């Protein structure tokens with residue numbers, strides 16, 4: 101089952117004004133129809149009343165606290181969990197309004213947002229779309245608005261034993277060196293680049309540094325670790341560094357967004373891979 105929130109949202113977050121949509125566009129209405137037809141819709145009682153009828157070709161589930169409220173062709177739910185139970189196992193859409201979006205954002209899998217490039221007056225808002233939680237996977241720019249699709253980012257792995265078990269160290273061929281330059285020369289392909297006020301630090305293939313006549317220090321090999329969400333993990337870098345130092349291996353560790361990168365002396369490449377392999381089987 102995929103639970104998708106679908107909405108048209110202005111730059112200031114406004115979605116509605118005085119019980120009506122804050123913005124209307126025929127392309128947007130057509131997209132709404134094509135995405136939602138054949139799927140159940142969950143909406144708040146106020147949104148239902150602004151539409152005034154069930155939408156054709158779609159089950160309409162209206163959430164209300166009122167025990168008396170009914171409407172022809174509509175299923176009624178008296179809480180959000182009750183509405184979600186009615187659509188369990190199905191690809192369903194939450195179609196508003198602000199009150200219902202706010203209560204379902206946490207459990208949604210996807211967002212289909214029409215970003216309206218206007219600040220609109222209004223009284224009802226869509227919740228903030230935090231980039232830490234939502235990845236924009238598609239965007240289709242139109243005149244004055246854009247259709248964007250988001251999916252929820254997977255929860256970061258923070259469990260240290262789980263991360264250590266998934267390290268999958270990979271030794272890259274060749275040798276590397278650390279260099280410092282004032283500007284990055286054309287044609288270099290650094291593994292790492294750090295801009296510091298004293299100059300730019302690069303880690304380059306040794307051959308490339310030699311060809312460009314750039315002096316290098318710390319001849320090393322490059323090992324990457326597959327550590328999803330390492331930036332959230334407490335103790336991962338310490339565990340890696342302790343495993344290497346206990347074998348007398350000096351290592352420079354740089355945490356990237358996707359991998360951790362280790363640079364170890366060339367003559368300790370094999371020992372480093374063995375120490376990292378053993379670490380994957382330890383339970384701290």
Ligand SMILES: NC(=O)c1ccc[n+]([C@@H]2O[C@H](COP(=O)([O-])OP(=O)(O)OC[C@H]3O[C@@H](n4cnc5c(N)ncnc54)[C@H](OP(=O)(O)O)[C@@H]3O)[C@@H](O)[C@H]2O)c1
Nearest residue numbers: 107108116119120121144145147164165196197198199200
């Ligand atoms: N731009 C867009 O894409 C878009 C989409 C949809 C709607 N809108 C706009 O949004 C506005 C309506 O939004 P809204 O926030 O005012 O109202 P709403 O979310 O549509 O409906 C709120 C109502 O839902 C019921 N409800 C809410 N939480 C509940 C819960 N936990 N359990 C049971 N019932 C619950 C209550 O109904 P009772 O009062 O009956 O108990 C509440 O008054 C309108 O202006 C509409 O045009 C815009």
